[in-house]
Amino acid sequence: MNTEKILLDHGSGGKISHALFADLILPLFDNPELSCQDDGAILDFEPGRLAFSTDSYVVDPIFFPGGNIGDLAVNGTINDIAMCGAVPKVISAGLILEEGFLLKDLKIILESMASGAKKAGVKIVTGDTKVVPKGKADKIFINTSGIGILPSGIHVSGNNAKPGDQIILSGTLADHGIAVLTAREGLSFESDIQTDSAALNTMTRQIIESGCDVHVFRDPTRGGLGTTLNEIAVQSKVGIKIYEPSLPIKGSVQGVCELLGFDPLYIANEGKLICFTSKQDAQKTLEIIQKNEFGKDAAIIGEVTHTDPGVVLLQTAIGGVRLVDMLTGEQLPRIC
């Protein structure tokens, strides 16, 4: 048998599935919950509120500068939970593999998942592996779902933005989307642009523990900052104004965007958050974010207005104002 590639048998639920789990997955994700090998993981939780989130990852290519689909999938779900104001505790991993997928690539991806989870203090406690015949999927798709604990008294939601709130962006825009783009066939640039994929749960925890008056956390992934701000404007029925000169963006990323006609406002980020706080706590929150390893380029980029509910406006560098709509059409399919 060719043991260097994924076979349909790896998804059979039988002997070879068990060998894949025992030899590759369990040693990497090792923890008591997963070791039980029951149909689900049993978890002890304190009383209170939980956050529960899911995301599937279909990024193309699966390896790109600074990361791969594995750490992306782990960080992405950790961030979705963290954006609820919760402390992520456990995640699941559901793999869909294409027959013929290289075991060595699977190993690299699983190692990235394990190290990403470890770094973020999260355990991968349950999982599932399916295999489909060659040509019926594209290499590997990963679903991660996760559970976090919401500290009492915290209400962070996209429907909680209030007029006067200041909007902080935790770092440079569009790094992930442009990194994936540059890795795509026929679109390779001489550039050092890397994905920003990172787990932001430490950053959100630091902000919450500081007692700052946070109203909204959100990570501007698919659809980018422009779409995310529109979602919040609609959910909270408020207007949002952002200042173009305040938007942090790397020169190299800006260059690629200009060359190819992409608007960085709509390009995916995977290690950035936006944080809405009351005006009096904005500076303190900004400083907390800037001290975090993933927040050094953070900036206050805008504010919530009384006027124009549901509308996002951009004040440009030359003083004009333009409407920032939700993304229409797809700039970059399979970005996450």
Add this chain to the structure above:
Amino acid sequence: MNTEKILLDHGSGGKISHALFADLILPLFDNPELSCQDDGAILDFEPGRLAFSTDSYVVDPIFFPGGNIGDLAVNGTINDIAMCGAVPKVISAGLILEEGFLLKDLKIILESMASGAKKAGVKIVTGDTKVVPKGKADKIFINTSGIGILPSGIHVSGNNAKPGDQIILSGTLADHGIAVLTAREGLSFESDIQTDSAALNTMTRQIIESGCDVHVFRDPTRGGLGTTLNEIAVQSKVGIKIYEPSLPIKGSVQGVCELLGFDPLYIANEGKLICFTSKQDAQKTLEIIQKNEFGKDAAIIGEVTHTDPGVVLLQTAIGGVRLVDMLTGEQLPRIC
């Protein structure tokens, strides 16, 4: 725009993604947690232990006699949680769609998910939709993850089988696998064989509430009864003996298996459980199962032995004994 097919834009995270969610998904799965439209769902839980499980569904074809990938995905994860002895409460839905997939088919599948969840008393509280270009996935893959509450004092696990335990199977073998097989191109039989896909959480709850001394619940899905019993024999380090004449199987299913050379012991079931109980509680447990709508064909099919730890033996109708190994190789790929 062609609104009858899934477009890449439906996975963009932008306007068209939001329209799909607002127009199709939210009305079907309607509940307060999902309506919040934050990155995750916020859930109130009592203190205690939770069960957490995940499964991806890649069944081919997506429609088959008696069901489709949607109810299969919902019932499957509900059952994984129920098999932990827990009461399933919420599930997530992660969709991966192929560009060009028919919206009318998606609607049927989502309706099946919604009605399956409703029937089982479970809410679909969070989700995600990705779209990949045509040819990069096969129509639709669905991941469901779920959370259930484990009543205090319950320890039901594959590592908890004890010598002397009686083994109850809740109904006929191999219905799901053979139903899917008959639906596959070029393999259509004149038969009324339907999937047994069903949520078994009411059955497990009834058994637990009866106070019967349950040691193991497990649903024999991929790999079938043979593989599942092997897993338990290994996990619990016990021997298992089952009696061939006691195994419930429909005549039509048996006929297809014989015609095509399949062993029903290794064919997937999606609405059956096996239950290990202490000897004195076996008859009472059997009666509870038989009174449940999905348990009328339940039977005691075997017992746990002191001898041969890790080994499953079948006592045949003519009095011989043969080894039941774990499934090696894949009889029926993409059965769930």
